[in-house]
Amino acid sequence: MANKTILEVQNLTKFFNTPGGQLHAVDGVSFKIEEGKTLGIVGESGCGKSTTGRTILKLLEPTGGKILFDGQDITGYSRKQMRPLRQEMQMVFQDPFSSLDPRQTVMQLISEPIIEHKLLKSKAEIEARTLELMETVGLAERYVNTYPHELDGGRRQRIGIARALAVRPKLIVCDEPVSALDVSIQAQILNLLKKLQKDLGLTYIFITHDLSVVKYFSDDIAVMYLGQMVEKAPSDILFQNPIHPYTKALLSAIPLPIVGGDKPKRQLIKGEITSPVNLPDECRFMKRCDCVQECCKNGNPQLREVEPNHFVACSCV
């Protein structure tokens, strides 16, 4: 039986006005996530993956498209209308150093959403819940009155996660939650997120530029390039059979633990990312692609299903 769709995004766009023209940060992105699943969004810096995450949570106003959360169309919701929904959808931010208010103690940081949403009334209950959350994310109780600057990156990210969990959300957007951390701590945080998903039935949108992280983590993976999805497939299919040239290049860039001659040749991407301002109507990856054909100039390719559940946006396939 198919699970319930918790979030559906239809043709989402987010443009920014810049002096040079409109910057197409997110340009017609569509996807669905089922409850309890993880969608990984990967892509290089500036491809619009973080903007997608923030727009879904309405931290940025979408320019066009539709966001359906649990069946409700929240696209036009005002900040005030969004407030009750913040209980359902939360975000873990990329930078645990700048995303925590430096004037608040760990207790205040974690308990604020509980107080704001009036989830618990008495002070004792709020404190108990905060300590429980700290335990859930693996923060020792002794840190309860410390300030973020006294803690290391991993512990701060745990605060960010505890804070997101405080309101018992259904959906959490993780915006590169581990990219600012040491590799050893990355693994700890990923395991924690995985465990929380299993225990609490969370749905994740996992934004990252690190393919080895999403492979471990996601049920589905969407690859973004210049504000658009170029390939979308279940995790194992994408890794076994990448079709879009950009995906292939990304996959070949994953460091492999192989020494010596057996090492497969890397497929490097030439050139620089095309400017996302005033895009021409042609394949956006064309200028860096190895297998350009005549058809690539005829319009920007849209996602097509090439095999079950495997979508690719490439004119040559």
Next chain:
Amino acid sequence: MIRYILKRLIMLIPVILVTSFLIFWAMSLTGGDPALMLAGDNAKPEQIEEIREELGLNDPFIVRYGNYMKGMLTGDMGQSYVTKRDVFKTFMERLPNTLMLGGAAVFIAVVVSIPLGIYTAIHQNTWKDTAGMIFALFGNSMPNFWLGLMLIIIFSLKLGLFPTGGKGGLDSLVLPAVTVGFGLAALITRTTRSSMLDVLRQDYMTTARAKGCSEKQVITVHGLKNALIPIITAIGLQMSLVITGSVLAETVFSWPGIGRLVYDSISKRDTPMVTGSIIMCSILMCIINLVVDLIYAFFDPRIKAQYSKKG
């Protein structure tokens, strides 16, 4: 924390030594013989010499400075040449007036400028922002004494709402406090605005919104609290300026404060009064700076931790 305060208070000693030396030296360089002035026009040379001897004016500079400092240790800063009254006492009599004017001015400035600064920051680059900034520019560039005179003309002479000057009841405080406060408000508004603009762009503001905090909560709790340090600095700086430097406003409104005292003493060549007042002002300034530093610690846990570490 207490050790930090003590350390800062001990550091006052070299400050007092250096400033008093500089002021004493500067005053001794200014021309004019106090003895001549004190003796009057018809005095005989012997009388003048007698006064000089009595005041110790014939001693070398270093000896005079030493004697002065010895007196200061016991709280004796000499006598005014003009009124023959104790300098320290006179200063202390005037101090409450200045503190009252300064306090009222800073209060008015803070009440107006912090909300205005936040408002302009939230509406950056709109006409609301521009209007606020024009107001601030106006306050910044308007000479104090001119604004004071205008207020007197409008509110005292035309409308008869407030007295023109002097120190009476609370109503006599209004115009001078508004005059001084207006100039202060300008700088505090600009500081609040730029500090808020900086904070509004921080990631933790997005975090606060994602948490579901109300916009008011986001701006005041997460925004203002983080933006406060530069604002407190600006207020503290202004506070010390008001106490030592509202000479013009005090003169225009004949407000019996310290600024007025120094101004009068200079024009009457009352050397001990000037020297004493300026030394006292510099001590006051140091104390205000210390208080500002301690307020930092109250608002920012990171600074507090530093103070405790330094001990």
